[in-house]
Amino acid sequence: MTTAPAADQHHLLEVQELDTRLDQNAHRRRTLPVLERISELAAQLADLDTALVTSRTAAGDLRRELSKAETDVEQVRSRAVRDQARLQAGAGAKDAQALSSEIESLARRQADLEEVELAVMERLEAHTAALAELEKARAALVEQQSASAAEREQAERELDDEAGRLRAERQNAAAGLDAGLVALYERLRGQLGGRGAAALRGRQCDGCRMELNPLDLERIRSAAEDQVVRCEECGRILVR
Incomplete structure (x- = not known):
């Protein structure tokens, strides 16, 4: 006993x-309330980072598509300029007819390509604006993360100080029992x-x-x- x-x-x-x-x-x-907030922010940031990777990849694809469209337009334009120069240099009647026909065809081709170029430019502009919003949202989340981390550190410091005082009191209370x-x-x-x-x-x-x-x-x-x-x-x- x-x-x-x-x-x-x-x-x-x-x-x-x-x-x-x-x-x-x-x-x-x-179980600090701020810990749940930090977890939520981390999940939101992970989702946003995934969206940013997708968006940046799409923007890169559109830039390459625009570059190709610009190259296609420039090639057709250059060909038309050369044909026009040959025509003005006094090509023979048969060659002149062929050159005139080709210049008309190139003009139609250039118009079609410029429509494609314009459509890609509009898509890239819209996508760039959306990407900027995503980056802005990410910056705001990072700022909230920093603030929440500072709040957590402050709360943990206060609790650790309290725990230190309690452990000292506990040691004194248990001494000699x-x-x-x-x-x-x-x-x-x-x-x-x-x-x-x-x-x-x-x-x-x-x-x-x-x-x-x-x-x-x-x-x-x-x-x-x-x-x-x-x-x-x-x-x-x-x-x-």
């Missing part, structure tokens, strides 16, 4: 209170969700909130002052 001075048992409740506050501190650190009592308490804390000791308030265990039956209550109340008793319902150390 475990025994420990009654005063040590009462001091154990102080240790338990500090351990509970440390557990709450750790929980708050793990009966070693067997502390060992039992630590074992039960690990088994029972962080709470190894609780006060007996009236007929109720402050740990599990259950009322003890009259027989158990009488047994506990009649036990020696230094006897370490435990709740029949939850198994925690019960401090009278």
Whole structure:
């Protein structure tokens, strides 16, 4: 049967209170609201980066398409200029007729190619504007990320400072307590969700909130002052 001075048992409740506050501190650190926001921003940024890669690739394809269209127009225009120069240089009647026919054909071909060039230019312009909006949105997300990271660091610093103070208080509160009592308490804390000791308030265990039956209550109340008793319902150390 475990025994420990009654005063040590009462001091154990102080240790338990500090351990509970440390557990709450750790929980708050793990579940800071800003952490969810950071996660959301990271997911949004990943989606946006994917969209940016797709958009930049499409813009690059359109630029190459525009370059080809411009080259095609320039080739037809150059051919028409050469034909016009030959025609003006005094080609024979047969050659002049062929040159005139080709110049007309080239003019139609140039008009068609210029329509293609214009359509590509319009698509590229629209795509470039959309790409600029995506890049603007990404810059805004990065700024929000930085602000959220700073908020998280500040919150974690404050919680770490609080935890440091609580650990110092806990060390002082546990100093000199009966070693067997502390060992039992630590074992039960690990088994029972962080709470190894609780006060007996009236007929109720402050740990599990259950009322003890009259027989158990009488047994506990009649036990020696230094006897370490435990709740029949939850198994925690019960401090009278």
